[in-house]
Amino acid sequence: MASIAEILAANPIVSAPMAGVTDRAWREIVHEMGAGLVYTEMLSDMALCYGNEKTFGMLNIEGEAGPLAVQLCGSSPEYMGKAAAIIEQEAAKFGSVVLLDINMGCPAPKIVKNGEGSRLMTQPELAERIVDAVVKAVSLPVSVKMRLGWDNDSKNVLDMARRVVNCGAALVTVHGRTRQQFYAGEADWEPIAEVAAELKKMSVPVVGNGDITSVAVGRKRMAESGCAGLMIGRAMMGNPWLIRDLVRDFVGLPALPKPTNDEVLQMALRHLYRQVELRDEYTAVRLMRTHLPFYIKGIPGAAAMRGRINQLDTAAEVEAALREFLI
Numbered sequence: 092m093a094s095i096a097e098i099l100a101a102n103p104i105v106s107a108p109m110a111g112v113t114d115r116a117w118r119e120i121v122h123e124m125g126a127g128l129v130y131t132e133m134l135s136d137m138a139l140c141y142g143n144e145k146t147f148g149m150l151n152i153e154g155e156a157g158p159l160a161v162q163l164c165g166s167s168p169e170y171m172g173k174a175a176a177i178i179e180q181e182a183a184k185f186g187s188v189v190l191l192d193i194n195m196g197c198p199a200p201k202i203v204k205n206g207e208g209s210r211l212m213t214q215p216e217l218a219e220r221i222v223d224a225v226v227k228a229v230s231l232p233v234s235v236k237m238r239l240g241w242d243n244d245s246k247n248v249l250d251m252a253r254r255v256v257n258c259g260a261a262l263v264t265v266h267g268r269t270r271q272q273f274y275a276g277e278a279d280w281e282p283i284a285e286v287a288a289e290l291k292k293m294s295v296p297v298v299g300n301g302d303i304t305s306v307a308v309g310r311k312r313m314a315e316s317g318c319a320g321l322m323i324g325r326a327m328m329g330n331p332w333l334i335r336d337l338v339r340d341f342v343g344l345p346a347l348p349k350p351t352n353d354e355v356l357q358m359a360l361r362h363l364y365r366q367v368e369l370r371d372e373y374t375a376v377r378l379m380r381t382h383l384p385f386y387i388k389g390i391p392g393a394a395a396m397r398g399r400i401n402q403l404d405t406a407a408e409v410e411a412a413l414r415e416f417l418i
């Protein structure tokens with residue numbers, strides 16, 4: 092299997108883990124758009140260890156093209172190690188998983204209240220024990236996704252990055268915000284560049300993350316940060332073409348025209364009907380209420396259309412509304 096550094100050298104465009112967004116249907120789309128590495132949503136360690144059906148459903152990777160990174164979230168070294176082993180066992184059946192990622196960045200209150208996600212940035216020794224346990228439990232490479240720190244007064248990303256690498260992490264991803272910022276303000280790429288320079292000395296690649304909204308921004312970040320990869324989150328929602336455009340730019344291909352309304356319609360419908368195939372129609376239609384506003388963002392009347400979509404219950408109704416709006 093290629094190393095994670097080789098995978099990123101071949102294609103540094105990474106699709107971010109996003110709970111409620113980067114499920115199977117979405118991952119198939121960004122994979123087709125050419126992403127070099129595609130993350131799952133975060134999976135709870137406890138839920139995996141207790142055989143939670145919904146969480147196992149999120150590990151639906153049978154027949155899915157890779158390279159995939161599966162993200163784990165938790166605060167107990169013991170459960171994280173066990174959950175990692177469960178993922179590795181499942182992944183071994185399909186061969187598409189190349190990385191097991193540990194979430195140390197999630198700012199959500201319900202996560203940090205449990206000592207998970209970005210809360211681990213305030214507990215370096217526990218974080219080390221978690222990485223150590225996961226590295227020992229699996230043969231897959233292990234990575235950590237972190238923020239700059241908990242708040243402005245405790246930006247410890249450099250120290251945390253060194254620590255997790257010393258425990259065996261093969262990759263670190265840094266989102267250029269603190270936990271207290273949530274998603275506000277601008278991502279700060281200076282500390283990301285510092286981490287990239289530091290980990291270069293340890294021969295460990297760094298993926299930079301935060302506010303990559305266009306090819307121009309991506310190119311600048313790649314050139315200035317020294318990162319081995321760029322992770323794209325919110326800006327790809329409703330716009331998976333951004334992944335395609337970033338990948339094309341990386342290999343020196345010229346930009347393609349923006350998708351037409353018809354292409355947007357076809358992509359949104361494909362996304363919708365793949366969700367229906369993978370779930371029941373009721374759940375699929377509700378899930379697409381998150382995505383569809385992003386597909387139509389910026390088109391006059393989009394806000395009213397969003398309100399309308401939220402009232403619809405069947406895929407056929409959603410399709411008819413989208414056709415009427417986009418054609």
Ligand SMILES: Cc1cc2nc3c(=O)[nH]c(=O)nc-3n(C[C@H](O)[C@H](O)[C@H](O)COP(=O)(O)O)c2cc1C
Pocket residue numbers: 107108109110111112132133162194195196197236266300301302303322323324325326
């Ligand atoms: C709806 C949503 C869900 C997210 N879920 C996760 C997650 O499960 N795991 C994680 O590490 N980060 C998660 N993130 C953070 C993103 O992976 C990414 O770090 C963040 O959005 C910044 O990148 P961006 O500016 O490209 O969006 C989530 C973000 C959003 C908006």
